[in-house]
Amino acid sequence: MSILQVQNLNKQFGGLAALRNVNLEVEEGAVHAIIGPNGAGKSTLLNCFVGRLTPDTGTVMFDGGSLLGLAPHQINQAGVARVFQTPEIFADLTLLENVMIPTFARRDGAFRVKSWIRVDGERAVREKAEHLLEEVGLAEKKDETAGTLSRGDKRRLELAMCLVQEPRLLLLDEPTAGMSRADTNATIDLLKRIGERGITKIVIEHDMHVVFSLAHRISVLAQGTVIAEGAPAEIKGDERVQEAYLGGAHL
Ligand SMILES: Nc1ncnc2c1ncn2[C@@H]1O[C@H](COP(=O)(O)OP(=O)(O)OP(=O)(O)O)[C@@H](O)[C@H]1O
Secondary structure, eight states: OEEEEEEEEEEEETTEEEEEEEEEEEETTOEEEEEOSTTSSHHHHHHHHTTSSOOSEEEEEETTEEOTTOOHHHHHHTTEEEEOSSOOOOTTSBHHHHHHHHHHHHHHOGGGHHHHHHHOOOHHHHHHHHHHHHHTTOGGGTTSBGGGSOHHHHHHHHHHHHHTTOOSEEEEESTTTTOOHHHHHHHHHHHHHHHTTTOEEEEEOSOHHHHHHHOSEEEEEETTEEEEEEOHHHHHTOHHHHHHHHTTOOO
């Protein structure tokens, strides 16, 4: 069963067609990678899912309801969470506070978040946050200030901040960008473990090692349009993909 259905999505920036009749179906529980050369439209597509951009035409259905016209926080409340290329964390709060925030923000509105954390730690929320920090390998740093973390750790923290929301669909925009090979492999393992919870994931990624380690399905975008879609083995052997994606080099 598909959880996300995208039909005939078009987005124009001035004279540039960033998305051209994009169709996409994402199976519930799957890892669906979106790959393609620079400027292919991958981030534009993701931005249309989370309310940052409004497509000119087309539909985006999540779990039977349209996401179009919803504000980003409403899309988030519908069960869609996103990990950004540049982690969006609260640099001067501790890791634990960072992971507690999404729960409080949902319940009480962001403006009350800080006072809640200071005044009332609320044990259940704290314990859940601690558990998630352990899961992403940051338990020992829980009382450190988030701004001092390495880039890789910031991304792990942001992942914990997404998971605490218990999303049904997780959007990952280049989750291993800028990471060492060791950190990349640790992230692959982490994302595989998270996969055991059945959260559907859409991953934009340039690193083919990551793509082929994680993805069940792959859509290839080039110049704003989907030129191929299939299982990793099919995509690997697709000549159009080799040609368009890497100018004839092999994936
Ligand atoms: N806000 C914008 N205004 C004008 N043009 C834009 C805007 N955002 C993206 N574009 C253009 O739309 C096209 C698609 O960009 P997009 O960032 O979606 O590609 P991408 O596949 O994510 O690329 P990359 O892999 O480099 O991140 C590019 O030509 C880009 O320059």
